[in-house]
Amino acid sequence: MAIDREKILTIAQRFILKGQSDRAIKEYQKLIEASPNDKRLHLKLGDLYLKNGDHEKAIKQYLQVADLFAQEDLNSQAISIYKKVLAIDPKMMDAHRQIARLYLKEGLIANARTHYQSILNMRPGDPEASRALEDLMDQSSTPREQNPLPLSPVPSRLSASISSPSSAESERQGRHTAPAELPTLTPDKEAETHYHLGIGYKQMELLDYAISEFEAAASDPTLRVDCFVMLGECFMQKGDYDRSIRFYEEALKDRGVSNGKRARVHVSLGEAYEAQGLLREALQAFEVGLSLDSSLQGVKERIEHLQGQVKAV
Known part of the structure; x- marks a missing residue:
């Protein structure tokens, strides 16, 4: 049925x-x-x-x-x-075991060894973990281990300023209080992995999971702007326009952003302002975006529409 x-x-x-x-x-x-x-x-x-x-x-x-x-x-x-x-x-051995096996599939020997060792710490003499550690003992690190997957969840300092979801359904209605200032982040070697996980979760509409991954990935200066843009999009989808605006504004503070990307971020910022009812700010953001890239589709029409609304106010 x-x-x-x-x-x-x-x-x-x-x-x-x-x-x-x-x-x-x-x-x-x-x-x-x-x-x-x-x-x-x-x-x-x-x-x-x-x-x-x-x-x-x-x-x-x-x-x-x-x-x-x-x-x-x-x-x-x-x-x-x-x-x-x-x-x-933390003591669920089946989870440690599966993680170790997956790390082996990825060729990440050191990471797999860590989880097998965790199993032995909890269950000395465990057959699978013992055999695996013996087999791995003589293996040298592969080039892939220079960029391994995270050994444990990496707590982002952004997390301290973003409330943890009470449930995944808060993706639709959840609200977050904007922080007084964005915190300084420490480098995260696994930033690229976190970023791609964030993209995957965002595509699945699991926004709270995506946000956590983008927070962790933002520790990498080379991904920081992209992460802030993604965070802006996530919070926009959640209806948290204050937080969306904050992240778009932070992305625009980076002087290394190309004009093309800067134009698109201004348009996204304009959409967030408009959704928040801040029409003058939205109009200004759209105008800046169009001045940076005149090929942006539909922006000119949005500007004309907003100009009429602003005059009517």
Whole structure:
């Protein structure tokens, strides 16, 4: 029997907004029964369980997501979800084991060794971990280890200024309070991996997960502007226009941004201002964008429309 997915999602969201997580969980269970391999549904259900303090059920959902990623050879995504499990239960050996195996598939010997060693620390003499460490003992580091995947979740200093989601459904309605100032970031060797994970999560509309990855990736100065733009887009999609504006403005402070990219960011900034009801600021942003790149589609028409609105105010 076919189900009305959008209707059920809407019902679930209403329950979440009312603080009725248990009823929202039942709606997500209906969706998962109809689409058992939908990673987004499992992640959101896991987030709801986690919010309710039911760690065991949350972990079960996250493990299913990680397994689905691994089956598709999306190893970086799988590792990031297994690490979410370890953040809840650092002693879950199955998660350490799967991470180690995935690191081996990626040729990241040192990272795999670390997780196998964690297993032995918890279970001395574990057959798989013992054999793996013996096999890896004589292997030299490969060139790929010069840029390994993260050994543990990297806490971004941006996280301190962005509230953690109460549930993944807050992607639709969640609000964040803008910080007094953006913090200084420390370099993160795994920034590129975090950035691509962020892109993947953003494409899946898992905005809170994407935000966490872009925060971590922003530690790399070469990715900082792109991360701020992506964060601006994520918060725009969440309806948090204040935060969206803040990140677009930060991106524009970098003098190394090309005129083409700067023009596009000004247009995005204008859209955020307009959504916030700041019409004069939006008009100015669109005008700057068009002055930097006259080929931008639709911007001239938006300027003319806003000019009429501003005059009418």
